[in-house]
Amino acid sequence: MAFEEIIKNAYEESENNCRFGDKVEEITAIQNYIKNSKKIYIPNKNGIKVEVLNEVLNEYGLPTARILQINTNAADASRIPALAKAYMALDQSDADLIIARGRLGVPGSGSFLIFMDNKGRILTAGTSPSHVVHNKTLEEAVYNEANEALIKIGFKKVKE
Amino acid sequence: MAFEEIIKNAYEESENNCRFGDKVEEITAIQNYIKNSKKIYIPNKNGIKVEVLNEVLNEYGLPTARILQINTNAADASRIPALAKAYMALDQSDADLIIARGRLGVPGSGSFLIFMDNKGRILTAGTSPSHVVHNKTLEEAVYNEANEALIKIGFKKVKE
Ligand SMILES: Cc1c(O)nc(CC(=O)O)c(C)c1O
Ligand SMILES: Cc1c(O)nc(CC(=O)O)c(C)c1O
Numbered sequence: 001m002a003f004e005e006i007i008k009n010a011y012e013e014s015e016n017n018c019r020f021g022d023k024v025e026e027i028t029a030i031q032n033y034i035k036n037s038k039k040i041y042i043p044n045k046n047g048i049k050v051e052v053l054n055e056v057l058n059e060y061g062l063p064t065a066r067i068l069q070i071n072t073n074a075a076d077a078s079r080i081p082a083l084a085k086a087y088m089a090l091d092q093s094d095a096d097l098i099i100a101r102g103r104l105g106v107p108g109s110g111s112f113l114i115f116m117d118n119k120g121r122i123l124t125a126g127t128s129p130s131h132v133v134h135n136k137t138l139e140e141a142v143y144n145e146a147n148e149a150l151i152k153i154g155f156k157k158v159k160e
Numbered sequence: 161m162a163f164e165e166i167i168k169n170a171y172e173e174s175e176n177n178c179r180f181g182d183k184v185e186e187i188t189a190i191q192n193y194i195k196n197s198k199k200i201y202i203p204n205k206n207g208i209k210v211e212v213l214n215e216v217l218n219e220y221g222l223p224t225a226r227i228l229q230i231n232t233n234a235a236d237a238s239r240i241p242a243l244a245k246a247y248m249a250l251d252q253s254d255a256d257l258i259i260a261r262g263r264l265g266v267p268g269s270g271s272f273l274i275f276m277d278n279k280g281r282i283l284t285a286g287t288s289p290s291h292v293v294h295n296k297t298l299e300e301a302v303y304n305e306a307n308e309a310l311i312k313i314g315f316k317k318v319k320e
């Protein structure tokens with residue numbers, strides 16, 4: 001089923017007070033969208049995040065992502081910087097799928113890694129506390145966030 | 161320091177390419193805002209989430225929240241239903257702090273629990289996979305999300 005139909009049906013349920021949470025077929029649709037993405041872009045200035053994210057995508061048997069070199073500093077002035085970065089990437093490329101990482105909210109709120117489709121919808125996400133709270137390396141934090149995002153929608157590793 | 165000043169400084173750093181992530185004093189400011197909140201509201205139709213959330217707030221020595229009885233079904237038609245619920249609560253009450261829970265993104269994307277201040281800023285958040293993925297009760301999922309959101313900004317339990 002396409003997202004359009006799924007979203008229409010889900011909202012009809014909400015309106016009629018008979019929406020009782022997500023369904024297996026909705027999760028399968030998200031998985032299929034990600035599996036079938038040809039152009040996966042990661043907005044970024046340098047390549048560190050891209051390398052780690054490709055390591056994770058590969059562990060789940062998913063297609064490889066490419067860096068989209070755009071300056072996303074302006075996103076940090078917005079309410080949800082990670083989301084603003086994803087929209088910037090969407091609006092400046094022909095991506096099927098964007099994976100964007102940035103701050104979740106106010107300074108101090110930690111990080112948010114978003115998977116977004118080609119219409120700007122959020123498919124899944126992972127979060128971390130601020131690095132000053134968790135003391136992990138950037139690589140580790142990104143690795144964990146991406147795993148969280150994929151496991152959350154039912155993906156399983158196909159290799160280590 | 162007030163959020164206004166923190167946000168101004170953080171963005172100046174981003175603009176000048178010298179923002180290297182969150183700072184301890186920013187996290188302390190978020191903690192203080194939550195500790196000093198007098199009117200904490202949870203938009204909801206029934207009381208289940210409110211009971212669990214107050215259990216968690218109490219474990220961290222934080223003030224008690226109250227239910228804000230508004231119909232949030234319309235939020236499910238938006239891009240980030242949890243965020244839309246938080247804004248509905250903010251716009252229909254005199255809250256200092258809103259704790260709203262709803263879907264993260266498209267149907268299937270799981271849940272998102274947001275702490276929002278009285279200007280609509282995101283302070284912290286927790287997430288869960290869809291209940292069909294994790295198989296937890298609603299109570300357990302909400303309990304874990306709230307713990308995640310508070311631990312993330314450096315809060316520690318004061319009782320079990
Ligand atoms: C309306 C709605 C929905 O469709 N899905 C979810 C996530 C889940 O099923 O775990 C939530 C929290 C919700 O409020
Ligand atoms: C600009 C920016 C910022 O201020 N804070 C964070 C979270 C963190 O420090 O862990 C991130 C990911 C970020 O991109």
